[in-house]
Amino acid sequence: MAVTLAVPAGVLAAAKAAWDDAADGLDGGWRRLVKASSAGFSSTVVAAVEAFQTTWGDELKRRATEAQDNSEAFVEVGGVYQFTDAASAERARALLGWIHHDVPIEVR
Amino acid sequence: MGAIVLPGLVDGVPALESSAARAATFANNLRAVTVQVKDVQAWAERNGVPDGWQGDAREAADHGTTRFARRVDVSEAALERAVVAADRFEDRLVRLGTRRTALVERRSTLNDDITTLRAEIDGNEAVEASVAAWERRAAVLRGRAADLVDDIAAWVADAAEADDDFVRALRQVDEVGEGERAAQDPGRPDSEGLGAGFDRRAGDPVALAAWWRTLSRAQRQALLTERPHAVGNANGIPVRDRDEANRAALYSDIDRLTRKEADGELTDEERSALANAEVIRTELNARLEQVDPMTGEHLVHVVVYKPGEFGGDGGVAISFGDPDRAEHVSVNVPGLTSEVTSLPGNLGRTEALHDAALGRTSDTVATVFWLDYDAPSGNPLTSIEGITDFGSVVGPWSADAGGERFSQFIDGLRASDEGAPAHLTAIGHSYGSTTVGHALQDGLPVDDAILLGSPGVPEHTAAALTGAEVWVGAKDRDPVSLIGAEDGPGTLGTDPAQESFGATRFETGDGSPRIQDALDNHTSYFTGTSLDNLGAIVVDQDDHVVHDEGRERWSEEGHYPTLPEWLVEGAVRGAGEPIVEGVREWGEDVVDSLVRGFGPGRFVG
Amino acid sequence: MRWMSAAVVLGVALGMAGCGGDPDAERAEVDETEQAALAAVDEVVHDVADATRLEFHSGDHDFVICGESYAPRGVIHRVSLHFGPPDTSVERAVEQAAEALATDGWEVGHPGNPAIVEGVRGSNTLRFHFGGAATEVSIRSSCVETSDDVANEYADRANVDIDWK
Numbered sequence: 001m002a003v004t005l006a007v008p009a010g011v012l013a014a015a016k017a018a019w020d021d022a023a024d025g026l027d028g029g030w031r032r033l034v035k036a037s038s039a040g041f042s043s044t045v046v047a048a049v050e051a052f053q054t055t056w057g058d059e060l061k062r063r064a065t066e067a068q069d070n071s072e073a074f075v076e077v078g079g080v081y082q083f084t085d086a087a088s089a090e091r092a093r094a095l096l097g098w099i100h101h102d103v104p105i106e107v108r
Numbered sequence: 109m110g111a112i113v114l115p116g117l118v119d120g121v122p123a124l125e126s127s128a129a130r131a132a133t134f135a136n137n138l139r140a141v142t143v144q145v146k147d148v149q150a151w152a153e154r155n156g157v158p159d160g161w162q163g164d165a166r167e168a169a170d171h172g173t174t175r176f177a178r179r180v181d182v183s184e185a186a187l188e189r190a191v192v193a194a195d196r197f198e199d200r201l202v203r204l205g206t207r208r209t210a211l212v213e214r215r216s217t218l219n220d221d222i223t224t225l226r227a228e229i230d231g232n233e234a235v236e237a238s239v240a241a242w243e244r245r246a247a248v249l250r251g252r253a254a255d256l257v258d259d260i261a262a263w264v265a266d267a268a269e270a271d272d273d274f275v276r277a278l279r280q281v282d283e284v285g286e287g288e289r290a291a292q293d294p295g296r297p298d299s300e301g302l303g304a305g306f307d308r309r310a311g312d313p314v315a316l317a318a319w320w321r322t323l324s325r326a327q328r329q330a331l332l333t334e335r336p337h338a339v340g341n342a343n344g345i346p347v348r349d350r351d352e353a354n355r356a357a358l359y360s361d362i363d364r365l366t367r368k369e370a371d372g373e374l375t376d377e378e379r380s381a382l383a384n385a386e387v388i389r390t391e392l393n394a395r396l397e398q399v400d401p402m403t404g405e406h407l408v409h410v411v412v413y414k415p416g417e418f419g420g421d422g423g424v425a426i427s428f429g430d431p432d433r434a435e436h437v438s439v440n441v442p443g444l445t446s447e448v449t450s451l452p453g454n455l456g457r458t459e460a461l462h463d464a465a466l467g468r469t470s471d472t473v474a475t476v477f478w479l480d481y482d483a484p485s486g487n488p489l490t491s492i493e494g495i496t497d498f499g500s501v502v503g504p505w506s507a508d509a510g511g512e513r514f515s516q517f518i519d520g521l522r523a524s525d526e527g528a529p530a531h532l533t534a535i536g537h538s539y540g541s542t543t544v545g546h547a548l549q550d551g552l553p554v555d556d557a558i559l560l561g562s563p564g565v566p567e568h569t570a571a572a573l574t575g576a577e578v579w580v581g582a583k584d585r586d587p588v589s590l591i592g593a594e595d596g597p598g599t600l601g602t603d604p605a606q607e608s609f610g611a612t613r614f615e616t617g618d619g620s621p622r623i624q625d626a627l628d629n630h631t632s633y634f635t636g637t638s639l640d641n642l643g644a645i646v647v648d649q650d651d652h653v654v655h656d657e658g659r660e661r662w663s664e665e666g667h668y669p670t671l672p673e674w675l676v677e678g679a680v681r682g683a684g685e686p687i688v689e690g691v692r693e694w695g696e697d698v699v700d701s702l703v704r705g706f707g708p709g710r711f712v713g
Numbered sequence: 714m715r716w717m718s719a720a721v722v723l724g725v726a727l728g729m730a731g732c733g734g735d736p737d738a739e740r741a742e743v744d745e746t747e748q749a750a751l752a753a754v755d756e757v758v759h760d761v762a763d764a765t766r767l768e769f770h771s772g773d774h775d776f777v778i779c780g781e782s783y784a785p786r787g788v789i790h791r792v793s794l795h796f797g798p799p800d801t802s803v804e805r806a807v808e809q810a811a812e813a814l815a816t817d818g819w820e821v822g823h824p825g826n827p828a829i830v831e832g833v834r835g836s837n838t839l840r841f842h843f844g845g846a847a848t849e850v851s852i853r854s855s856c857v858e859t860s861d862d863v864a865n866e867y868a869d870r871a872n873v874d875i876d877w878k
Contacts, residue, residue: 024367026144033137045275048279051278052278055284098173101157205845206846398795399847404846450782453777467825627780631784
C-alpha cells in the first residue's frame with residue numbers, strides 16, 4: 001500500500017526544500033544571537049542581555065528543529081514521495097501551503 | 109578681613125560603563141538575527157491561512173504552516189522589541205558621550221582657574237583691594253564648581269538610567285510568554301503598511317526623507333529589518349539607518365549564503381555575492397573598534413550594499429564619519445578595475461583622505477567611498493574576458509550611466525542632511541572623474557568637484573560643465589590624464605587640466621619619467637602634496653591649496669608632453685631598467701602604431 | 714580606431730607596471746617600517762597613555778597597498794589603537810602627547826584640528842586624536858615601494874592584534 005498526496009511531486013519537493021531552508025535560517029539566527037558579544041556593557045546590562053539571549057536562542061533553536069522535522073516529513077524514495085499511513089500524509093499536507101490544504105490523500 | 113574660600117578641585121568625570129560602539133555592534137547582530145527570523149516567518153505566513161478566511165476554524169488551526177508562522181512570530185516580536193531597545197540605548201550612549209566631553213572640558217578649565225587663583229593668592233601680599241577681588245573671583249568659582257558637580261551628578265544618574273531602561277526593556281521580553289504578548293500588541297508596527305509607504309516614495313529622496321522623519325523608532329526599525337536591502341540602499345534614508353539596514357543585510361546574507369555553500373547549493377551569482385559580502389565584512393571588522401572620539405559612536409557607515417550587482421562586481425559605499433551631520437562631506441568615485449574585491453586599497457585611500465581632512469579642522473567631516481556603478485574592470489592583459497570588459501573603459505557609456513546613479517546618490521545625501529547644508533565635494537579618480545563629469549553636466553548639487561588623473565570630461569570648459577568650483581589634479585607623467593589632452597585619443601572628452609578648460613589645477617608633482625612607473629603616477633594622488641591639497645579642498649580651506657599651472661600646449665611655461673611624446677620618452681628613460689624584453693618591444697610597437705594613427709601632424713614619422 | 718588606441722596605451726602601462734626590484738631587500742624595508750611602528754607603540758604611545766591615563770581597549774596592525782589593485786606600487790603599514798578618553802581636557806592631553814613625542818625624538822605637528830597632534834619619525838606618522846568619549850591613535854607609514862608581488866604578499870596578510878603590555 002502506497003500513501004501519497006494528489007499533487008505533482010514538484011510541489012512536495014519544493015515544500016521539503018522550503019522547510020529545510022527555514023530550518024537553516026532559524027539555525028543561523030539562534031547561533032548568531034547566542035554568539036553576540038555582551039562585552040562593553042555594564043554588569044547589570046550584561047545579565048539582562050544574557051537572559052534575553054538564552055531565552056530566545058533556545059526558542060529559535062526549537063523552531064529550527066521543528067522546521068527540520070517538518071522537512072523530514074516529506075520522504076522521497078526513488079523519485080516518489082510516499083507516506084507510511086494516512087495520518088502522516090495528513091500531517092505533511094498541513095505543511096504545504098494553504099492553497100493545497102484540501103488536496104486528496106491517495107492510497108494506491 | 110575674612111578668609112577667602114576657594115572651592116576644592118572637582119573630581120574627574122567617570123567613564124561610561126557601557127560603550128556606544130559595543131551597543132551598536134550588539135544591535136547590529138540583533139538586527140541580522142531579526143532579518144533571518146522575519147524571512148522565515150514571512151515565508152510561513154505567505155503559505156498559511158490567508159487573512160479573513162471564513163472556513164472551518166479547526167482546519168485552519170490544524171494547518172501546520174500557519175501554526176509555525178505564529179510560533180516564529182513570537183520570537184520575531186521579542187526581537188523587534190530588543191532591537192528598538194538596543195537602538196535607543198546606543199543613541200543615549202552617544203549623547204552621554206558628547207555630554208561627557210563637555211563636562212570634562214568644563215572641569216579642566218575650572219580646575220585650572222581654581223589652581224591659578226590659589227597660586228595668585230599664595231604668591232601675593234593680601235591688601236584690601238586685592239582680597240575683595242579674589243573673594244569675588246572665588247565666589248564665581250564656587251558657583252561654577254557647584255553647578256559642575258550638580259551637572260556631573262545628573263550625568264551619572266542619566267547614564268545609570270540609560271542602563272536601567274535598556275535592562276527593563278530586555279526583561280519585558282525575556283520569557284516566551286512575554287514574546288507572545290508582544291506579538292499580539294496592537295501597537296506593534298505594521299510592516300506591510302510601512303512597506304507600502306516606503307514603496308510609494310522610493311526614488312524620490314526628498315519625499316522619502318520627509319516621510320522617514322515622521323516614523324517612530326519602532327516603525328523605522330521594523331521596516332529596516334523587514335526590507336534591509338531596500339532601505340539600506342534607498343537614497344534619502346538617513347545614513348545611520350542605511351548603515352543599520354545594510355549591516356543587517358550583510359550579516360544575514362553571509363549567514364544564509366555560507367550555509368548554502370556548505371550544502372553545495374551556491375549558484376555562481378551567489379558565490380560572487382558571498383565573496384563580495386565577505387570582503388566588506390573583513391573591512392568593517394578591521395574598523396569595528398574605530399570610533400569618533402567626540403561621541404564614541406562607530407566611525408564607519410555602510411551607505412550602499414549591493415553584493416550581487418553589476419554582473420558580480422558588486423556595489424558598495426562606505427563612509428568615514430556621518431555625512432548627514434558633518435559640515436564637510438566628500439564622496440570619492442573610483443575608476444578603472446574598481447569592484448568590491450578592490451575595496452581594501454580604495455578604503456585605505458579614502459581613510460587617508462578622511463584623516464587629512466579631519467586633521468585640518470575642528471569642523472565635522474565625513475568622507476565617502478562610492479562604488480555603485482559599473483566601473484570598467486578586469487586586467488586586459490590577463491584574459492580575453494578582461495580585454496572585452498576593458499574595451500568599455502574608453503567609451504563614455506559606463507560613465508554616463510554611472511553619473512546618473514551618482515547624481516541620485518548625492519541627491520539622497522542632500523535630502524537626508526541635517527542642519528545647515530554640508531559643504532559637499534565630489535571627487536573622481538581616473539574613469540571615475542569622467543563619471544563625476546557626467547554627473548556634473550547633469551547638474552550635480554555639489555560645491556566643489558575634484559578631477560584626478562582624468563582621461564576626460566564631457567564639456568570643453570569647467571563653466572559649461574558645472575556651477576561648482578572645479579579642481580584638477582593631473583601629473584604630467586600620468587598617461588591616463590593625457591588621453592583627453594590635445595593630441596590624445598580623447599574618446600572620453602576634454603582634459604580638464606588644460607589651461608583652456610578653466611579649472612583650478614593643484615600641485616600633485618609630475619610623477620616618475622620611466623614608462624614602467626606610468627600607472628604608479630596614475631595611482632598616487634592620495635598621498636603627499638596631492639593628498640594635502642585634497643584635504644584642504646574638502647574642508648573648504650581653498651587658501652591652503654597649492655596651485656599648479658594649467659596645461660598649455662604651445663607655451664614654454666605650461667608645456668607638457670602629449671601622450672605619444674610621453675610614451676616615447678618614457679620608454680627611452682625606462683629602457684635601462686630590467687623591463688621584460690617582450691613587453692618593452694610590444695610597448696614600442698604600440699607607440700609606433702599610436703604615432704602613425706594620430707597623423708597627420710607633427711608626430712607622423 | 715581611436716578608442717582602440719586608448720585601450721592599448723593603458724594596456725601598455727598596465728603591462729609595464731610593477732616590474733623589477735630585489736624582493737628580499739623590499740621585504741626588509743617593509744619589515745623595518747613595521748618594527749619601527751611597533752616599537753613606537755611600546756614606547757611613546759605607552760608614555761602618552763600613562764601621562765593622560767588612557768585605558769587601552771584594543772588595537773591591531775596591517776598592511777594595505779599604496780595604489781590600485783592593478784598597480785599596487787607598494788604597501789603602507791597601519792597601526793590602529795583604541796583607548797578610552799583621557800583623564801584630562803583634550804587641550805591638556807594634546808599638550809602632554811606633544812611633549813612625549815618631542816622627548817622621544819618625533820617631529821611634532823599640529824595640523825589644525827585642536828584635538829589632534831601628530832609626530833613624524835622616519836616614514837611613520839603617529840597621530841593622537843583625543844575626545845571626551847574615546848581616544849584614537851594611529852601610526853601610518855608612507856608608501857614603502859615594492860614590486861607588485863611583494864605588495865600583495867603583505868596586503869594579503871590578516872590583521873594582527875596589538876599586544877598591549
